[in-house]
Amino acid sequence: MSTATLLRIALLIALVVAFALWNPAFISGRNIYALTQSFALLGLVALGLSLTMIAGEFDLSVGSMVAVGGLLTLVAGGSNLVHGMGVALAFAVVIGAANAFVVNRFNVSSLVVTVGSMMALSGFAFWLAGGKVISTDNFDLGFALDNPILTVLSWRGAITLAAFLLAGLFMRHTLMGRDIRVIGSKRLVAAASGAKVGLSLYIVFIVSALCAALAGSLLSMSLASAAATTGNNLMLQAVSAAIVGGVALSGGAGSPLHVLIGSLILTVMNNGLSLMGMGATGILFANGLVLMGIVLLDGQLGAWMSERFAASRARHSA
Amino acid sequence: MNTAKLTKLALMASVFTGLAMPGMAFAGAKGSKVILLTVSEECEYCALHQRAFKEVASAAGIDLDVKITNFDAAEQASQVDQALAQNPAAIVLWPADASAIVPSLRKINQAGIPLVITNSKPDDKYADYWNVFTGPSDIGNGQSAGEAMIKGFAEKKFGTEGKIFIVEGVPGTPPQIARSKGLEEVLAEKAKGIVVAGKQNGNWDQTKATDAAAALFTQVGPEVKGVYAQADNMMSGVIVAAKRAGIDPASLVLVGSNCSIEGVNQIKDGTQYATVLQSPIDDGKYAAKAVIDLLDGKKVEKEIFLPHEIITKANISDCDAAIGR
Numbered sequence: 001m002s003t004a005t006l007l008r009i010a011l012l013i014a015l016v017v018a019f020a021l022w023n024p025a026f027i028s029g030r031n032i033y034a035l036t037q038s039f040a041l042l043g044l045v046a047l048g049l050s051l052t053m054i055a056g057e058f059d060l061s062v063g064s065m066v067a068v069g070g071l072l073t074l075v076a077g078g079s080n081l082v083h084g085m086g087v088a089l090a091f092a093v094v095i096g097a098a099n100a101f102v103v104n105r106f107n108v109s110s111l112v113v114t115v116g117s118m119m120a121l122s123g124f125a126f127w128l129a130g131g132k133v134i135s136t137d138n139f140d141l142g143f144a145l146d147n148p149i150l151t152v153l154s155w156r157g158a159i160t161l162a163a164f165l166l167a168g169l170f171m172r173h174t175l176m177g178r179d180i181r182v183i184g185s186k187r188l189v190a191a192a193s194g195a196k197v198g199l200s201l202y203i204v205f206i207v208s209a210l211c212a213a214l215a216g217s218l219l220s221m222s223l224a225s226a227a228a229t230t231g232n233n234l235m236l237q238a239v240s241a242a243i244v245g246g247v248a249l250s251g252g253a254g255s256p257l258h259v260l261i262g263s264l265i266l267t268v269m270n271n272g273l274s275l276m277g278m279g280a281t282g283i284l285f286a287n288g289l290v291l292m293g294i295v296l297l298d299g300q301l302g303a304w305m306s307e308r309f310a311a312s313r314a315r316h317s318a
Numbered sequence: 319m320n321t322a323k324l325t326k327l328a329l330m331a332s333v334f335t336g337l338a339m340p341g342m343a344f345a346g347a348k349g350s351k352v353i354l355l356t357v358s359e360e361c362e363y364c365a366l367h368q369r370a371f372k373e374v375a376s377a378a379g380i381d382l383d384v385k386i387t388n389f390d391a392a393e394q395a396s397q398v399d400q401a402l403a404q405n406p407a408a409i410v411l412w413p414a415d416a417s418a419i420v421p422s423l424r425k426i427n428q429a430g431i432p433l434v435i436t437n438s439k440p441d442d443k444y445a446d447y448w449n450v451f452t453g454p455s456d457i458g459n460g461q462s463a464g465e466a467m468i469k470g471f472a473e474k475k476f477g478t479e480g481k482i483f484i485v486e487g488v489p490g491t492p493p494q495i496a497r498s499k500g501l502e503e504v505l506a507e508k509a510k511g512i513v514v515a516g517k518q519n520g521n522w523d524q525t526k527a528t529d530a531a532a533a534l535f536t537q538v539g540p541e542v543k544g545v546y547a548q549a550d551n552m553m554s555g556v557i558v559a560a561k562r563a564g565i566d567p568a569s570l571v572l573v574g575s576n577c578s579i580e581g582v583n584q585i586k587d588g589t590q591y592a593t594v595l596q597s598p599i600d601d602g603k604y605a606a607k608a609v610i611d612l613l614d615g616k617k618v619e620k621e622i623f624l625p626h627e628i629i630t631k632a633n634i635s636d637c638d639a640a641i642g643r
Contacts, residue, residue, distance in 0.1 A: 030403030038396045132490040135417035142421055219392055223418040230392065274400060279359050279386035280393070 004246050004298060008261045012268065019272035026275055029151040035271040036157040037146070041215055043160045043263040045234050046241035047167055048211025050259040051204045053242055054171075056184035056251025057103060057110035059205060062212040062238060064121035065092060066231030069216025071128040074136050074226050081141050085217045089210060095121065096209030100202040110205075118235075125228040135225035142221040156218050163211065168256040180204060185252025240287060241266050244294050265290070347613040348379035350407035355385045355397055356436075357414050363598040364412075366641065367437070370602030371410070378610045391418035398422040408432040408609050416440040416492070423447035432612050436605035439492075445620070449612055452604035454596045455623040456493045460500020462626040463546050463573045466592035467501070468509045469628070470544065470571030474591075479511030480543035482571070483534040485520040485527050485556055487548045494519070497548045497575065515542070520552040524580075527555030535563040544571035550581030550593055557589050577629055577637040585631055595627040597640035 019026040045062050052059040069088040077084015099117055103110045128134075145155045153161075171177035180200045182190040191197050212231075220226035245262020247254030269290060273283050354371060358364045368384065375382045385401065387393040394414040401409055402425060409431055413419035416438050423440065426433050427447040437453040445451075471478060484501070487494040498517065505512050515538045520527030527547060535542065542565075547553035553574035560567045567589045574581045574593040584590035604622055611618045629637045 025404055028403050031400055034396055034399030034403055037399055038393075041392060130490075131488060133415055133417045135420075139421055139424070143424075146421070222421065223391055223395060223415075224421050225391070225415065225417040227391070227415065227418070233388075233390070271396075271400065274385055274397060275404075277383055277385070279384075280388040280390070281359065281386075 005258065005261070007297065008244070008246060008258075008265065008294075012261060012265050015265065015268050015272065019268070019275065022272075023275055026272060031271070031275070032152040033148055033154070035267055036153050038271060039263055039267040040154065040156040040160045041219055042234070042237055042241060042267060043260065044163055044211050044215040044218075045231075046238040046245075046259050046263050047160075047163055047256060048208035049235070049238045050242040050245070050247045050254060050256070051167065051171075051180065052110065052208045053247050053249065053251060054184050054254050055180045055200055055204045056187060057201065057204065058114065058249075059099065059208040060111065060114040060235060061095070061099065061117040061121055062208060063231040063233070063235035064118045064125060065095065065209050065212035066216035066219070066234055067125040067226070067228050068121050068128070069213030070220030070226035070230055071125055071134055071216075071228065072213075073217040073220045074134045075128055079138060081136070081138060081221055085214075085221075088213045088217045092209040092213035093206055096206035097202060099209070100205035103205070104198045104201045122228070129226070129228040133225050133227045137224070139224050142224050145218060146222050156222060159214075159218065163214075164256050164260050167207075168260075171255055176200065176203065181252060183251075185250075237266065237287070240291050244291060246298070346615070347610040349381060350613050351381045351383065351404070352408050352410060352609055352613075353383045353385065353401040353404060353406045354410045354412075355387075355394060355401060356412045357387060357389050357394075359386055360388070362641075363601075366598035367412075367602035367605075370599040371436075371606045372602075374603050374606035375610070378606075380606075380610070380613075387414050389414045391415040394419065395422050398425060402426065402429050402431070406431060408434065408613055410434045410436055410605050410609050412437045413440060420444050420447070432609075434605055434609045434612065437601055439621075450608045450618050450620060450622065452608045452622040453601055453624060455626070456496030457500040457503075458623055458626045459493075459575055459594050459596060460497035460502075461504050462500075462594040462628050463497065463575060463592075464501040464504025464508075466573045466594065466628045466630070467505070467512060467544055467546060467571055469630075470573065470591040471509070471512060474543075474569075474571055476543050476571070477511070478509045481513050481515040481538055481541055482544035482546060483516040483518075483531075483538050483542060484514055485530050485534070485545065485547040485552050486517055487520065487522045487552075489519050494548065498546075501546055512544070520547065520549075520555060522549055522552065524551050524555045527552035528558045529555075531556040531559035532562065535559055535565065540565075542570070544573065546573045547575070549576050550574040550578040550584070550590075553584060553590055553593075554580045557584065577641060579641075581629075582634060582637050582641075585629065585634055585637075588631070592628055592630045593637070595629050595637055595640055596624060599640060600624050 025031055049059050049062050072088040072091055073081055073084035076087035099113055102108055102113045148154055179195040182195050183197050183200050241263040242259050244265050245258035247258055270283050273286055356368055385397045391414045409426055420440055423444060424447055433448045435448045435451045439451045484498055486498060516534045518530035518534055520530045545556050547556050553572055557567045572590045574590055577593050577595045581590060581593040601624060608618055608622060
């Protein structure tokens with residue numbers, strides 16, 4: 001494990017200890033449950049988005065996809081929400097593939113392509129919602145998903161954790177996972193050496209859209225309602241989680257484990273600050289500070305510490 | 319009275335309290351932990367609501383914890399989870415979204431924690447989940463607007479006949495539906511001759527309201543005698559549209575709502591006839607008073623609505639006081 005990852009784990013532990021000392025309620029089962037509920041939403045979106053970042057691309061449309069995923073689940077699902085979820089996920093595959101097709105076929109920057117799909121999806125969400133909040137009286141599935149399992153986790157949280165596990169195994173142990181990382185850092189070299197650039201792009205964009213739609217779908221079941229404005233801030237939070245976790249904007253660096261740590265750092269901080277009575281704006285401010293701090297740490301302290309480790313290792317081996 | 323008798327009495331009392339609100343125990347307000355979950359501190363109304371709530375709660379010795387979202391329903395749901403983890407004596411909640419909050423209300427109810435809903439009432443079919451609702455009545459707000467319209471017609475010597483139009487909020491939202499309904503009920507009952515000749519949505523937005531009013535001035539024609547805009551900022555749009563159409567706004571009976579700064583200024587300079595007061599300070603105070611009474615074990619009405627006073631140039635100072643200016 002790299003120095004940067006260790007630093008992040010240390011930060012996460014320090015945050016947990018500090019909040020627990022300040023208010024023991026922080027580590028109560030119910031509060032950890034509240035924390036994992038927030039993580040269930042943010043983590044899933046951040047996971048999908050970070051895969052595109054690792055591949056050297058970017059999916060700005062995840063926030064709108066969360067809204068569309070939630071709305072499709074209720075609108076297309078009617079009384080059968082599982083059916084609605086199927087429609088939402090199928091729709092996400094189409095959008096993810098369309099994003100990948102344009103990026104790959106026409107060699108357009110994914111930032112531009114996904115700004116387009118973000119706006120189109122947002123328009124679609126407003127059309128689906130018809131200017132209202134769509135709600136359902138079918139609470140059962142939502143309650144089942146939010147029911148605590150092992151006190152601190154709900155099925156919604158467990159699904160997000162399972163997604164991290166699957167993505168982690170995929171990125172670490174498959175050839176395609178390695179291709180995705182390589183095309184993120186040196187695409188031409190990767191293509192020349194036989195990495196499947198096109199297929200990798202399809203996979204990351206489809207997974208990104210799927211994760212966002214799944215997050216939106218599960219959220220709409222949990223809230224028994226969906227609105228076109230849901231997920232407005234989620235894209236930025238998800239980018240923050242990925243960067244805090246150590247995924248590079250330039251691509252090629254990071255892994256699902258890193259995103260897991262980044263998402264946890266943000267959710268722990270948000271939950272702890274909220275417990276301290278800080279409002280949404282204060283928490284946003286704190287998020288910004290941590291993001292900037294982490295970036296600086298990566299640039300300066302990280303490099304300095306790596307050098308020190310290298311020097312000390314060299315001394316020991318000499 | 320010996321200890322055994324006292325215990326028996328206390329037990330009986332708790333049984334009766336239990337009958338009133340199954341599964342809920344009321345500990346007395348002083349020193350009790352109450353969590354206020356509110357929507358924002360950026361909007362003026364929200365900030366005044368919160369300040370008034372805090373003042374009354376602090377005077378009663380409540381140990382208050384405030385959690386603020388930014389009108390984010392998902393975040394509020396997770397704040398409810400966190401609030402339940404803190405096991406408060408009562409929760410006061412301003413729903414970020416009146417539909418999305420319902421599953422969280424059920425959770426609070428299942429945890430047996432007394433709940434006061436403030437400002438935005440979820441659908442009445444879930445009313446079992448909360449103990450008290452305090453806040454504005456949109457029907458009442460519209461009814462006051464209707465009374466103001468009739469009063470304005472009389473003052474401007476229009477008699478009891480003429481055409482008016484309505485600029486409404488976002489379609490499908492409870493205030494949009496209920497405010498128009500309230501106004502139309504009062505007109506139907508007290509002034510059948512005043513006819514609503516057209517309605518369009520201004521979406522609570524001044525620019526959108528200007529477009530809506532421009533279309534309505536064209537549609538209804540020069541015989542329009544009054545306009546009801548469901549919010550004062552939309553009335554600013556109506557005034558712009560009237561001027562562009564060559565109509566003097568002061569010659570019309572313009573009735574707005576909310577007593578917001580735009581309305582106050584327009585009433586003071588004579589372009590707007592009236593507005594309907596909905597005081598954020600009262601809104602906050604009513605919620606605090608309800609939770610205090612609830613914790614003190616007093617009988618509290620299930621619904622407590624704010625008064626909706628009609629404000630004209632004559633009593634504009636009431637508006638300033640209610641807004642805290």
